[in-house]
Amino acid sequence: MRADDPLSDFTPREITLNDVSKRVYLTGSGSSNGSGPAVIVMTEMPGISPHVARFARWVRDAGFTVYMPSLFGRDGVVATAEEGAAVFQKACVSAEFRAFAGKGSSPVTLWLRALANLAHAECGGPGVGAVGMCFTGNFALSMMLEPAVLAPVVSQPSLPMDDPAGTGLDTAELQAIRQRLEDEDLTVMAYRFEGDAFCRAQRFAAFAEALGDRFISRVLPDSAANQDTAPFFKRYVTTPHSVVTAHLIDEAGQPTLAARDEILAFFRSRLVPADSN
Template sequence: MIDHLPTIPGFTLAPHRHLGETRAVYRRGHGPAVIVMSEIPGITPQVATFATTLADAGFSVWMPQLFGTPLQPITLPYLTRSVLRICISKEFSVLAANQSSPIVDWLRALAREAHEACGGPGVGAVGMCLTGNFGLAMMLDAPVIAPVLSQPSLPVPVPGRRDALHVSPKELAAAHDKIDQHGARILGLRFHGDPLCAPSRFERLRREFGDAFEGIEIDACHGNREGFGTPHSVLTTHLIDEAGQPTRAALDRTLAFLREQLVT
């Protein structure tokens, strides 16, 4: 099932089977495990660059192929096709406010495997956009103690759901338990004015988790204007990877956060 997938320079590619479902996972690096879950439309060149940065910083990156075509650049037709496929997929529940997407069960199993292989106090999980809240849900029944929620966009921000977290009450309780019993913390990233990730969602995270949630919000004028669309993707498409740039500071803080939580 991986023969048709492109290689990503520096990464190995292998099938991983969990819960009767086999998916390809790109891996690179050594150290504590970090699950990288790509944004729509897939593992773009920018997502692969971010994963490479994590590996070079001393982490073992596990990046599952969830949707799209790896390394295909973002275009409007490609983005549209990916969104339509996600909307009809049984693995993603784009409107669910108080439950996570079914694919999270598979990702939890991958996190358990990664922890067993890599050791350490726990696992990091970086989600972006569509997958942005998945790390929060993965704190249930998996050793995730360092979730990074980058522009978390589910549920789709319709009226009445702009502050929803796309997690069940049981998953929310598990996150509190990980914080209280295992020292877990949560990092969130977004651009001001991002219509897919409303400020009320970060306000909810602050009310829910208090000091255990660290939210970084960046003025949209500091997003990479050469990136596709309006500023949205803090760590990838709209990152300006230059010293002194707020998005570069957010990337640096992400790396530091993962070290604080995972490196003993």
């Protein structure tokens, strides 16, 4: 996890949706023949790191087709603290992202919803899964406005940055999502560390108030976090934060590994038809 990842087992594609083109890395059985359910894996800051790619491979190896869009940063690299900070600052002022309170969903979520629709058409199955982390955490919830998305995972959502109790969605969006969750008997899985300074308890409380018992949260103890992290995290992310990537401990019995396994089981329960088990 300390060396750059060439992502050689992923197939890069330039995908244009809504007149916007982005590079998307695909891997899994459905990436070439459209045979498997799709999961959209959205990167955390400062980009598609080896840890993010490792998580995407775990999703692939669980039997899914991964679509991993490049949203910021350099793909596959272990960013220095300085490079990571520059990526973060650029994203905060980008028109695609709304990092601060009172501005509603980030415009990039419209593109991501279109990607989910495309992935469903290409891979089939009941629908699509989506996992967002950190800067993209609440994007997985916004994507529920796309009917193809059936399994949203919200991991340490960090936006809006200036409002610990903010959700990054407006009232109408939250109401529409709650209605869909109720109508289709769906749930949202959410994860954070107890002492996370970027995703505090107030945010999960706000989601729970908006979505009721359809919002299923898991709060991990800070003691479960890996302390051996990359330079960007050592300097700028000084509390436990990244549940299934940088702060995951890849050892049996670890709470972070159990969280990963629960996410994979959630995808299977929502996306794999019962008659195929």
